[in-house]
Amino acid sequence: MTVMPPPRDLSAAYPAADMRPHAVVIGSGFGGLAAAVRLGARGYRVTVLERLDQPGGRANVFHQDGHVFDAGPTIVTAPFLLEELWSLCGRRLTDDVTLVPMHPFYRIRFDDGATFAASADADAMRVEVERLAPADVAGYERFFREAADIYRVGFEKLGAVPFGSAADMLRCLPDLIRMGAHRSVWRHVASCVKDERLRTALSFHPLFIGGDPFSVTCVYSLIAYLERRDGVHFAMGGTHSIVRGLVGLIEGQGNAVRLKADVAEIITRDGRAAGVVLADGEAIAADVVVSNADTAWTYSRLLKPEARRRWTDAKVRRARQSMGVFLWYFGTDRQWPEVDHHTIVLGPRYKGLLTDIFGRKALAGDMSLYLHRPTATDPGLAPPGRDTFYALSPVPNLSGGETWSAERVEAYRRAVEKRLEETVLPGLPAHVSASRVATPVHFRDRYKAWHGAAFGMEPVLTQSAWFRPHNASEDVAGLFIVGAGTHPGAGLPGVLSSAKILDEVVPHASTVR
The missing domain is CATH 1.10.405 (Guanine Nucleotide Dissociation Inhibitor; domain 1)
Incomplete structure (x- = not known):
């Protein structure tokens, strides 16, 4: 465990008049923020603790050379799950967030140059299928x-x-x-x-x-x-606008999101979660603890070994983690108006590439890419006459031994750039005006993601539902898990649903104490 200074109990810093039972939420990803809203609606005083300098977890945002980049999720589905959160606070999602439906959802470009535009229009989809594979x-x-x-x-x-x-x-x-x-x-x-x-x-x-x-x-x-x-929807201003809206809901409930608050340990007392200790020694007492941190990190780093029965270090090591991702964020000094908001650029192999990523855990010479061009919908995310992009390439997580040296990172970035130039962004290298990359090492170090996996535990059948870490911890009473690493899994609908499950497993505040 991390060596820490003696705890300092600062619970007296909270308003003395606020006698609501206290819930601490570790991490401010979508799962953690949604959990905080739901707990606040059920009578808890909630403190969200985020180790980074902005809320959102992997859904953070950064600005570079006039471009606005969503660092993580860009596709919004099941918006009714967000509507529920705003409704719990007596508000409407449209009060704070503008969602724009995508048409098409995305355009798939196959390696032979053929394309397939996916949309909600059943007739248009039938035409697409007839054009691509009439017998199907x-x-x-x-x-x-x-x-x-x-x-x-x-x-x-x-x-x-x-x-x-x-x-x-x-x-x-x-x-x-x-x-x-x-x-x-x-x-x-x-x-x-x-x-x-x-x-x-x-x-x-x-x-x-x-x-x-x-x-x-x-x-x-x-x-x-x-x-x-x-x-499929896009949030104007970027996905982080949803994060800002959720933080506003939490604060409107009289609760708090604390930044640069690095949780080092979950306190347990008589087999029950009793609060947390921060890296600087501050102890925060809680009646309920909810972890939105990576599940493997929660069990192997935030809980002492003696507090765990099922999720031992050995079991955490045996669990299969999801793939990693290589992300290239880039801005350009010109626009590509013919490129859709979402484009999937497929490589020459499908099953073989996935075998390399998930089975061999070896970085392949070829790739498939997801290209995000948010300026197709929201030009304000780039300076006038420019485009903002990010390209995502699925890659193995770090358990295969890839170290992503500086030379390896730049070589792979150039390979991504070349692939985009050959397919959908002709002339790209001469027009890149802003650039940043993230690798599985970034996910490991910044987000404490086990093996740098981008989506927590791999969602195979033997790691789904009851076989996945439970929403109500099997090891520690009063500890609850939300986010990609628990049921039902990753993706915006999954992590929002994991927070919704708290309504079933966390007692109402009126019954606590």
């Missing part, structure tokens, strides 16, 4: 019928339900068996359509939450239906 129209429609059924069970029925016991898992087994949950997303898609490009277009969605389409359960086919049902 009926199979495509069958896939979406099945994905809709999976959504109704996997998201609406189980997505915000805690899996606190094996009995909870057994109760959902009939539904899982009926859905064929033992199949991978790829196998589900391949049973419906034959064209390899269409199979790729319908199966890549688990990568949004750090999963390999060839190994994660087909329950994640629901993501494709979720997009169609509720759309």
